[in-house]
Amino acid sequence: MAKAGPGRAHVCPVAAFQKMISGKYKLRIVWDLKDGPRRYGEIRSGLLRGAEGSAPITPRVLSRELKALAASGLIDRRDFGVVPPKVEYRLTRKGQSCVPVVAAIRDWGERHLGEPARAEAAE
Amino acid sequence: MAKAGPGRAHVCPVAAFQKMISGKYKLRIVWDLKDGPRRYGEIRSGLLRGAEGSAPITPRVLSRELKALAASGLIDRRDFGVVPPKVEYRLTRKGQSCVPVVAAIRDWGERHLGEPARAEAAE
DNA sequence: CAGCATCCTGCGTGATACTG
């Protein structure tokens, strides 16, 4: 067997997903792109929502996240090759396919994480 | 979109979820507990699935994950107070409520991450 | 059996500065 490549017999899909969307922004970026293509700066701006208290994402980190998402096949980079630079990012079919999953996550989060005062017993 | 009341920092639910299940094992633990209570050792053993190549989770890490999950209100710890020690972990109602989300994640992962399918047309 | 104590390392993330 060629073990040079990723000879993953079968990893837990949950773990694989976790790894794929590891990081603070990947899921949010995917969610942000669900409505259509967005430019680098737009994504960056969109990431600021809900993060007024925290520092904005640095170019280095955003760049890294975008590359990782592209490497995962979730998004696609489109460089217009003009000056000033214009680059758009959009979801691939694969990326679009996981939007419902992100939606489910977001939905659950809104329902159970919106209000921290949830000192609920086990049953 | 509905505007929340005053004094509420608008934390992205997606980011909140991400943070809650941060780590390599939390989601898998939740998934593992979906069928009912499990003991510490059972969880540990269950985590070995698909991780034959990697090193097994250390007690320190597992303990931390379980405590974090308990702190998040997803699981509940039940100590039988006997010797030899017997401790069970089970999903809370909150934990059970997010099982479908994990199921969605797992489902998507099986569909799109099971095999390194390439040739992704950005379209 | 179900943990805790200590040490150590890689990586994710942020800050800052620079470029085509």
Added chain:
DNA sequence: CAGTATCACGCAGGATGCTG
């Protein structure tokens, strides 16, 4: 505008040994 280069740091997470 859309990145890259460099530095620094906290923390997740693994190794190992011990305990009630």
